[in-house]
Amino acid sequence: MASFLKLFIMIMFTNNNFEFYNTTISGTxxxxxxxxxxxxxxxTPSDLCGECVQNATLTLSNKDCNSSIEGLIWYDQCMVRYSNTYFFSKLAKEPFKEYVSPTKQIYQGTFNRTLFETLNKTAEEAAKAPIGKMKFATEEADLPVFQKLYCLAQCTPDLSIQDCRSCLxxxxxxxxxxCCAGREGARVLYPNCMIRFELYPFYGSQLQHQQV
Known part of the structure; x- marks a missing residue:
């Protein structure tokens, strides 16, 4: 797969869509x-998207991964996936990753109710876009003691509305x-979708270069 990944980088940089792209490269x-x-x-702005995808693809091309017939890597601002099996438009329930805020503070009651209400609202908004369109949404909610909750949901555009909502x-x-109810922040990542919540603004102008 090493040669495929190198070719994938070249194709990515000649592609004008820096949000989502999939391709098939036929062999002999x-x-x-x-x-x-x-x-x-x-x-994610186009320049950061391109940089993230390039870094992720190069990581997958290293000596530990380039002999694998499939690979998947998540960064904070992008994901890259490849396989020798057709996976476009197919909902995948594994593998997945969970990342939880290191804080030991556990919130109960009102916090959890607001969390699940807001996450589900965000998921509904992201999932309603038709196939081929960006399935991305963010929502904010007020919490006690002048705090705010920030939520994000996204699916790959090749998923149907139903499969996107199912994944989220x-x-x-x-x-x-x-894993994460009551915590100050968390991320759940699947091959087709992701959700994240924090008690600080992390999307839009708050973009940072991070690997998860």
């Missing part, structure tokens, strides 16, 4: 065909109660 046999995709977070629902009502 069906077994040599490779499928690749990248998606940037919906609020799995994150919100499956992963979050188990």
């Amino acid at each position: 046999t069906a077994d040599d065909t490779a499928y690749g995709m990248f998606m940037c977070r919906g609020d 629902n799995l994150s919100i009502n499956g992963n979050i109660p188990r």
